[in-house]
Amino acid sequence: SGTPANFLAFYMLGYLLHEKFTWTRFVTVGVITLIIANFVCALGVLMYFILTGIFPVNLPYMFYLGFVIGLTLWWYVTMLPFLLFLTPVLLKATAKAIPQFMPEHLIKVSLKREFPSKTLSGVLVFSGIGMAIIGLVMFLPGSEVLVVAYKPGVQQIILNGMRTMFLLTGGGCIATGAAFGILKLFLK
Template sequence: MQSNRAGFITLTAMCAALYAVSIVAFSFIPTPWGIGHFRPTVVIPAFFAFLGGPWIAAIGAAIGTFLGDVVGLWPMGLSNPLLSLVAGVPANFLGFLLFGYLIKRYNTLQDFVWVTLLALIVGNFIAGMGVAFSLGILIQAVGDLSLTGRLMIAIGLMLYWVVTMLPFMYVLVPLLIRYLSPIMPMAIKMQSGEVPGIGVLAIFVGIILLAFSYLVGFPLKHFFVLYFNVEEAAIFSFIAGVSSIVLGAISPRVYEKKI
């Protein structure tokens, strides 16, 4: 019993520490709304969901996101401790708890695709709602703060975070599990021919992000400037788009063996 408890605490602490460090490392790339940031390292709690189960992933993600927000995002004006407790902590906890429980039951590569999408939508919508309803209270805000306006902000944040996280989850999580399979208590059941589909999906998302980066930065700049920082949006989308295309392009090569 004590051994299981020690293992639980150790894995949770590792998940939290790695996630916090990764948040600090990417804190210099904010979202177009100036709240939160580019977070490809959601793969860390997802990996720990396979390694230790849903509670380790959920608690580790919640603690890690709070530490990362305080150390990395707060000094840059992208978050604060109260906002983290209202938005980031519950979003990460519930999102990865859902991911962990579902992936234990549904663990083919096809299941992994929809489980990941569902968990990211749920978690990021919670985060977006937390941010939207904290505007003017925990953080400074301008513009439409009506119920409809806040809901649109929440949906916008959710969509942006989901789209930029998906390619990393789809490519890097199975990759980590494949190469660390000797220590994994569970894995993704992969069928022949499924990996190229994941790569194509990542490339498709990357192309959409690059197109958005171009539209925001040039022909539609005058329109989008009314809603968010277009320079940050263009840079953010370009980085995420290039990363997605690269991940998609290399995925068939790195998955030559089945998981």
């Protein structure tokens, strides 16, 4: 299910950034693309699990919905840092190393001129708040349902790891977004 989602993600990124590439636009389009493509991938995983009998077809629809939303959010949390921090560096390095293969507008666009932007700060802060809320909700009774597929001896370890990942990633995004917002005020 990753192949259709990856194809969709790269197509969307290319199509939406083709003529008007800016780093602010890249962040906005990238976040939207992450959510949509991860949702498509999660639907594919769900279909695979149903078709192979891993999930019975008679489960409540809320289970399926929770599974798809959960996978989408989990992948979003794990991919967002790479999208926001690693991809721009790799694109700029590639543009310098092999400029003949890069569009002219991508070579000329400046990271320094656009960063830190309000858009990047907002994406980080709001994503971080969402991640932190999910991490906190995972402390509510009933959250053990997220790890029922694991052996009893490791269920609590995995659940604590999930809580920690959402809380730390959320806190890191909030802190980084706030720092970028404050930095933007001083750079005016």
